[in-house]
Amino acid sequence: MKSHIQTKTFPKAILWIVFLLGNIGVSANNLLVKSPNGKIMVNVLHSDYSGNGRWFLNVNYNENGKLTEAISAIDLGLILSDNISFDNIIFVKASKPILIRENYTMPHGKSSQRTNLGNEVVFTFQNQEKKKMEVILRVYNDGMAFRYSFSGKGNFTVQDELTAYTINNETARWTEKWNPANEGLYSAMAGDKTQQEEWGYPALFRTKENNCWFLLHESAVDGNYCGSKLSNKSDKDTYKITFPDPKDGRGKGESLPKITFPWKSPWRVIIIGNLNDIVASTLVDDVAPPSVIKNTDWIKPGAVSWNYWSDNHGTRDFKTVCAFADLAVAMNWPYTLLDWEWDAMGNGGNLENALKYIRSKGIKPLMWYNSGGDHTWVSSTPKDRMLTHENRVEEFSKLRKLGVAGVKVDFFESEKQDMIQYYIDILEDAAKFEMMVYFHGCLVPRGWARTYPNLMTYEAVRGAEWYNNGPEFTATAPVHNTILPFTRNVVGSMDYTPVTFTNSQFPHLTSYGHELALSVLFESALQHFVDRPEGYSDLPDAPRAFLKEVPTSWDETILLHGFPGKEAVLARRKSQKWYIGGINGENIEKNIKITFDFLEKNKKYKLRLIKDGKHDKQLVTDDMVIGNTDSVTVKELRRGGFAAVISPL
Known part of the structure; x- marks a missing residue:
């Protein structure tokens, strides 16, 4: 066991300096930051009494006077090129605290009016060569976030990030084995049954006292860094941040991120509280940069008809396109999606004919694209039309003239730094043409929907499409569905493509009531309802009317009842x-x-x-x-x- 985990008490002779009305205590050995409501307390500690060595965070939760250690240690530090190491570091100073108070609105998501409140302190450390590193720590009422910051000048490669979460062995955990598409199942485990793997975000934990839950994630990842994942391969109770596998994306792109000073890392985000605190939290968005799009009136959430699930095929057939446009009309849904192979459409009409038909019905078309490039093996067309800025400008110009409202871009297969920048480039170019974006075969949300609210939804989930991939999902879907509201869907829109009453390649075991509930339980600003037309037309009047009116964006979300793997009941408000x-x-x-x-x-x-x-x-x-x-x-x-x-x- 690491020595710092045992550092619980300190010599009585230490001189304490206290400021911020008791919310922060500072000494040579211990620094404490509390949330404004006092429920979350983060100690900044080191592994020996000298003030040198490994520094780490210790996270505690106070619920009605009962103090619970949530995370015993979060190791801090980075290893940079040129033999610059920030593992053995010395505390220099703590800034005066700042009260973070922010209100903002979102055009879609689990809540429209966002408020966050937190205390921020910047801690300055230096390494043995007296080079300085800052740790910016914020403690909010629903969690905490921290990031690394460097001033000065210089170009470096990050050889390793030392951030690692050490968690009590008896803490229960729900984690998904890492895969580039983020389409795995969550495994529930604790104690001796804890598996050692690489895990994707977000990861859910419950302390052995059963009164504190926390969710590990990251936010504000941009082209200045890569996406990360968690690994407990070295120690089953320590989840270390690791970089993308060099083999991801067919081996294209660099695995280690390159940074230029001045520089700030992504936020390491931990949502903390009871299960309702987890479900209702918007902390991943809260710490992301504000919107860069001033006028968002053109960004319109809504339901979408989609033929792929029932046909297990793309959109080559003109008559199929018309049938699903008619379904959208019948169900009062504003959109229909043309999936792969629309560039080879036949059987009565081509793409232009299809788009003309869709628009004549008062429906707005969305269109699928292969992300293209050498990073994907998938050859499905159209391919490469999103790959460069010039490609995108040409394509978005055409789409806007054709009345297309948005694009679905698929098969990214990597979270390396260059791929993160590719995502951002698509969003920025799309915004210039007032195009909404849906990422598929992609990363889990990282707060981008706040910065680029034209980003409507992501896949990054094992969803209903998996009924076409094999018999496994028939048996695992019921439990899986009850885990997602507490994990994946907490951190951003999730296009599971729900609410199917008929069967596709492999059958359901879920009831019609279960399927209908997913329209509310799963949040996605573009909610793709994917059954065939008769799956909805054959419903009784009440459930069919329900699906005609159910919103896809919300003003408020609360958990009424639930436990991951057992049941989930959510209430969501839209207006009154x-x-x-x-x-x-x-x-x-x-x-x-x-x-x-x-x-x-x-x-x-x-x-x-x-x-x-x-x-x-x-x-x-x-x-x-x-x-x-x-x-x-x-x-x-x-x-x-x-x-x-x-x-x-």
Whole structure:
């Protein structure tokens, strides 16, 4: 075990200097920063009494007077080229604290009005050669974030980042084995059952006391660095930040990031609190740079019809395009997506004919592109039209004239520094032509939707497409679906492509109620509803009407009930209406009690509840009047679910 983990007490002779109303304490051995509400406390400690050596963060959580150690140690430091090392470092000073208070709006996401509050302190360290490194630490009411900062001049390669999270062996964890498309399943583990692998973001943890949850992630990654992942291969309870595998993206691009001073690293973000704090948090966006797009009126979230799932094919068939445009009309959805092979369209019409038909119906088209280049093996066309600035300008110019509202860009296969810059370049060029963007086969959100709100959604999830890839998802989807609201979907829009009632290549085990609930449970600003037209037209009136009106962007999100792997019930508000989605991931029937104390007092509401019937393909609708003090018990079938809409009377 590392020696610094055992550093719990310090000599009594140490002189303390206290400032910021007790929120920060500074000594030769210990520095403390608290969140404004006092619940989260971060100690800045070192591994011996001299003040030299490895420095690390220690994170604690105070819930109603009960103090819990969340993360015993977060190692700090970087190794740069030219033999510049910041592992054995000396504390120099701490800045005066700054209260971070910020309000901003988002055109899509889990909430529209964002507020964050935190305390920031900048800690300056120096290495043995007296070169300085700053650690900027912010402690918010719903978590913490820190980053490295360097001033001066110079060009360097980052040989290693020493950031590593040491976590108590008894802490439960839900982590996804790293893969370039971020389309794995989450594994639940603790203690001796903890696997040693490379893991993707975000990673969820629950302390052994069961009262504190935390989610590890990163934000504000840009072309000045690469995306990172977590590895506990060396020590099963220490998750070290590691750089991309050199083999990613067919070996194209450099694995080690190159930086130029002055420079700041991405934020290392930890969301901390109870499960509702995790679900409701916008911390990953909060620490990202503000929007660079001044006028966002053209950015319009909405539902999308999409043929790939049911056809297991692209969009070569003109008649298929027309059928799914007609579906969007019938369901009041504003968009339809043309997937791969639209450049080879036939059977009654070509691309121009298809776009003309779609627009004549009052629907806006979205179009798919292969990201292109040598970083992907995939040859599906159109390819390479997004690859360079000149390509993009030419293509976006054409699309705008054709009335296309946005693009879906696929197959990135790497999070190396050059690929991160490629993502950013696409977003910046698209914004100039007022094009919305959807990334597929891509990285997990890193806060970019705040900076570039034309970024509507990402895949980066094992979604309904996997019903076409093999029989495995039939069995694993019910549990997987209950983990995603607490992990992947916390950090940004997630296009799972949900709500399928018919079967594609391999069947569902989830009930119709479960599938309907996903329209609320999973947040995506462009929500692709992917069943074939009869999958929706054959529904009873109430669930079909529900899917015609359910929003794809929200004003507020709260967790009503849930536990990863077992069940999840979320309530989301849009204007004056609330929508609820609840699912059961287990193979047993359940009765879920829903209380409505989140509603305004002394007001009456109409509740329309659409739930499982006697079997998994039956939906039953109940209408009732409720108030803030009422509750309803909903029966869920095994792997079942329900959806609801609450309207003020």
